[in-house]
Amino acid sequence: MRTTNEISSLSNSLEETLKDSNLQSVTTDLAEAFTDTLLNEGILRDIPIIGTIVGLTKASLSLNDRLLIKKLIYFLSELQDIETEKRQKLIFSIEKSDKHKIRIGEKLLYIIDKCEDHITSKYIAILFSAFLKEEITYSDFLRGSTIIQRLLVQDFEQFLETENKVLERRIAYWEKGFSDFENSLITVGICTTYTDPVSVRDQDDYKMSDKYVVDGGDLNIYLTEIGHTLKTYMHHC
Structure with missing residues (x-):
């Protein structure tokens, strides 16, 4: 000490x-x-x-x-x-x-x-x-x-090597959620998320079993400002 x-x-x-x-x-x-x-x-x-x-x-x-x-x-x-x-x-x-x-x-x-x-x-x-x-x-x-x-060194290096278009993506509400890697980026503040607004409307096709149609609710992950900064100035290391 x-x-x-x-x-x-x-x-x-x-x-x-x-x-x-x-x-x-x-x-x-x-x-x-x-x-x-x-x-x-x-x-x-x-x-x-x-x-x-x-x-x-x-x-x-x-x-x-x-x-x-x-x-x-x-x-x-x-x-x-x-x-x-x-x-x-x-x-x-x-x-x-x-x-x-x-x-x-x-x-x-x-x-x-x-x-x-x-x-x-x-x-x-x-x-x-x-x-x-x-x-x-x-x-x-x-x-x-x-x-x-x-962040784990391996996760940070994977982040630097992964293209932005792969990091920033949309996940439909019926799909599996984020990966452990993505959750790590979200936890430390490299990425953030938002959920598309949810809307409910009547089912037009009366033959369908569901009376209502739910739209939206998809998850989105994207880089934060500091995430972009790290990607910009450290991607060559």
Whole structure:
């Protein structure tokens, strides 16, 4: 369990990493092969957030620390092509905003730490990269990252690979309902639903057993605004 001072130190160092560090040398290869020697003496120690994690460790790194470092490396590796000045500009804009009460370093630390694995962290980094490129808003990033965290990686990847015309469809009232995959998208907010209005009229054919004809009642599933945003800016990943 981190103390308040440790959380503050980690969030500040993550912010420093994002604003001032050259991330060109941060690759996913480092995450797959890092050793204690590399952490203590190599390139990883020079990354402020990694150096802080190592510095706060009184003995050997715990499993949670190692997993966090791996998630951080995957996150940072997706930002290596964004110029330092660009990162600084967008981060300063959030820090000066009265709308967001939590500093961006602390918020990202919470988000990355909660990621199920390094793959989820990578997807969130791709979304954060879209924010740094000013393709989406910071609010879109926060909303999208929450969705990515809540969804199974397999379901999220299937969502990215599925064409919109397949995702957005109508289900007649007599058909089976939504699939487990579709229900997952609805639950996290990528998709939403509505039901066609129901109308009842007299049966014109007196030979029919039913006196009334029911029209409507079909279910419809379609992408939400944030669903479209995720599809637009993450479909190449």
